[in-house]
Amino acid sequence: MTRRIEGEARRAVIRAQEQARRFGQHFIGCEHLLYGVAGADDAVGGILRARGVTPERVDEQLAALVRRSRSAAARQRDLDGEALDTIGVDLDAVRARVEQAFGPGSLDRAGAARSSRAKRDVTGHLRVTRQARACLKRSIRAAEARPDGRPDTAELALVLLDVRASAARSILATLGVSAPELSAEISGAL
Amino acid sequence: MESTLEIAEGAASQDPDVGLRAVAALRELAERLEVLQIENARRLGWSWQEIADRLGVTKQTVHRKHGPRIGRRS
The missing domain is CATH 1.10.1780.10 (Clp, N-terminal domain)
Known part of the structure; x- marks a missing residue:
C-alpha cells in the first residue's frame, strides 16, 4: 500500500x-x-x-x-491487588501459597520473566x-x-x-x- | 473478611473501570501462574504435549509462548 x-x-x-x-x-x-x-x-x-x-x-x-x-502497563506488572479484591480474589493469599510452592519472590519473578519477553527491540x-x-x-x-x-x-x-x-x-x-x-x-x- | 454480598457486587460491577481492571489483573495473575507451573513441569520432565493437554491449548501454542525462555528439558 x-x-x-x-x-x-x-x-x-x-x-x-x-x-x-x-x-x-x-x-x-x-x-x-x-x-x-x-x-x-x-x-x-x-x-x-x-x-x-x-x-x-x-x-x-x-x-x-x-x-x-x-502507567497502565506498569499497574498490570505490579499486580493490581485492589482490582483483584473487587472480584473476591485475595492477592496476599494467592502470593503466600505460590511462594510456599515456588519460593520467596517467585510471583514477581514470573512477572519479570513475562515483561522481558514483551520488551524486544x-x-x-x-x-x-x-x-x-x-x-x-x-x-x-x-x-x-x-x-x-x-x-x-x-x-x-x-x-x-x-x-x-x-x-x-x-x-x-x-x-x-x-x-x-x-x-x-x-x-x-x- | 468481605461479606458475600460485597464480593458479588464487585464481580458484577457495572463500572467498566473497576470491572476491566479486575479482568486485566486476573489475566496477569493467570499468566504468572502459567509461567511458574510450566517451568516446574519442564523441570520435572513433562513434555510440551503433556503441558498443553492440561492447559487445553495446542503444543505449538504453549511452545511458541514459553519455549524460547524455558528451552529444553534439563
Whole structure:
C-alpha cells in the first residue's frame, strides 16, 4: 500500500515510523502520521506549523500518550491487588501459597520473566493500526483524481484531520487546534 | 473478611473501570501462574504435549509462548 505513496508524503510516513520506533512502540497510528505531516517540507507542513501543529508540540503529546499507556502497563506488572479484591480474589493469599510452592519472590519473578519477553527491540516493519491504514487508503483514493494519482501530504493531512475519535484528533484538541478550520485552510491553499 | 454480598457486587460491577481492571489483573495473575507451573513441569520432565493437554491449548501454542525462555528439558 505504501508503495503508492511517494515524495514528501512518503517521507511523512517514514518520519511517522521513525517516531513510533523512537518511543519503542510496535505500531504506526494516526498520531504518528500527524507527526510525520507536521514535519513536511512543503506548503501543507507550513500551514500546520503556522497553526501550532509543529513536530515538537506533537512529539510532546506523543510522549504524554506513551506515558499514560505505560502507567497502565506498569499497574498490570505490579499486580493490581485492589482490582483483584473487587472480584473476591485475595492477592496476599494467592502470593503466600505460590511462594510456599515456588519460593520467596517467585510471583514477581514470573512477572519479570513475562515483561522481558514483551520488551524486544523494535526493528523491521512496524504494524500499521487499522485506523492509520484506513487513513492511508483514503488518501490514496482521494489522490486518484490528481493527474499523477499519487497522494500528497495535503491528502494525508486532510484525512487525518477528518478522522473522528483518533489519537491524532485528540492531540489536535489538546493543542487547541480546530481540525475543520485547519482542513479548510489546507483545501483553500491547494 | 468481605461479606458475600460485597464480593458479588464487585464481580458484577457495572463500572467498566473497576470491572476491566479486575479482568486485566486476573489475566496477569493467570499468566504468572502459567509461567511458574510450566517451568516446574519442564523441570520435572513433562513434555510440551503433556503441558498443553492440561492447559487445553495446542503444543505449538504453549511452545511458541514459553519455549524460547524455558528451552529444553534439563
